[in-house]
Amino acid sequence: MQIGLVGLQFSGKTTLFNTLSKKESDPSLQKEEAAIEVVKIPDERLDKLTEIFQPKKKVNATIEVFDIPGLKMSDDNKVRITNAFLNNVRNNDALFYVIRAFKDESVPHPMGGVDPVRDIEFLETEFLLSDLAFLENRLEKLKKDVQKSKDEKLKKELPVIEKCYSHCEAERPLRTLELDENELKLLSGYQLLTLKPLAIALNFDENAIPKVEEETKKIVSSLKEKNNPVIPFFAKIELELSKLEPEDQKVFMADYGIKESALAKILRTSYEMLGLQSFFTVGEDECRAWTIKKNYTAQQAAGVIHTDFYNRFIRAEVVHYDDFIKYGSFNKCKESGAWRLEGKEYIVKDGDIISIRHN
Ligand SMILES: Nc1nc2c(ncn2[C@@H]2O[C@H](COP(=O)(O)OP(=O)(O)OP(=O)(O)O)[C@@H](O)[C@H]2O)c(=O)[nH]1
Ligand SMILES: [Mg+2]
Known part of the structure; x- marks a missing residue:
């Protein structure tokens, strides 16, 4: 699955991209090409399972993020859509409009002044x-x-x-x-x-944090389509915070009054928009989170692990993460009936721990 960061020039896409990918590249070095990065999806449940099983490897689920160079003012002082831009946008499963809501005299705006509603409607109209x-x-x-x-x-x-x-x-x-x-x-x-599913990511100044909900509401109320998810975030400061250790990050986020990181919001929204969920496989070699569509059957989920598992599927051993944590071991889960053998039509639930029996 791939999500695309789309917008006008200098709206903060690469800054956000670097926050998500924890990359060190300098956003002031303007790149002309699109960049792609596989982003690990943090998952506390997977962390806990890794703690319990002590496997050689922990493998997070991932999502691809595509940083698309923004639309610029052309020679006739107008922002024009280009085919290269549209082709880049087309490649994605879901889109995030990254929209400038921060004021900074030192960063030019390709349309003159900061006006999030105008920028959103511009992209919508062009598409x-x-x-x-x-x-x-x-x-x-x-x-x-x-x-x-x-x-x-x-x-x-x-x-x-x-x-x-x-x-x-x-x-x-x-x-x-x-x-x-x-x-x-x-x-x-x-x-x-x-x-394509669409979310709007509004890039605010850090000094807008106290009134961000109000500001966001104001913007949404002026939009033609009000039903897309809207994510306010703070690219510049969040990039700084993303470089800190997780514990320090939490402390500083609380200090600033940022309730949820841009990373968490973007990933959560992507999952919702694309109808995705995770299941786990555990063992001595690896603990792993897998991404599948909601409503996937056990056999389809098995196919995500390996096509052979799909073709030679016999049964799935299933226990939900919550039950596993509650009972503490597979044996206790078996005794209590939380551990089950399911057939190929079983609809996998978010958080299921699964082992595929195949021949
Ligand atoms: N003050 C302020 N500056 C920001 C913020 N977000 C990004 N910038 C600055 O704006 C400039 C452009 O940011 P980028 O992230 O490179 O913007 P972009 O959307 O990737 O731009 P293009 O790739 O050219 O379309 C950089 O100098 C950033 O440091 C912000 O929230 N506040
Ligand atoms: Mg960029």
């Missing part, structure tokens, strides 16, 4: 136009092809594209359109930008 252009082309082609060929798939696609097109034409992003599983499947190859 809508991009989808609309694609849908228009697709619609035209489909109408011709449907007459010529007997392809059932094309016939099914036509009404879906029509529906999407009118939705975009009414200036609504596709993520607000109700689509069933089959319709989504039909669209999945097209990488439509406004269909």
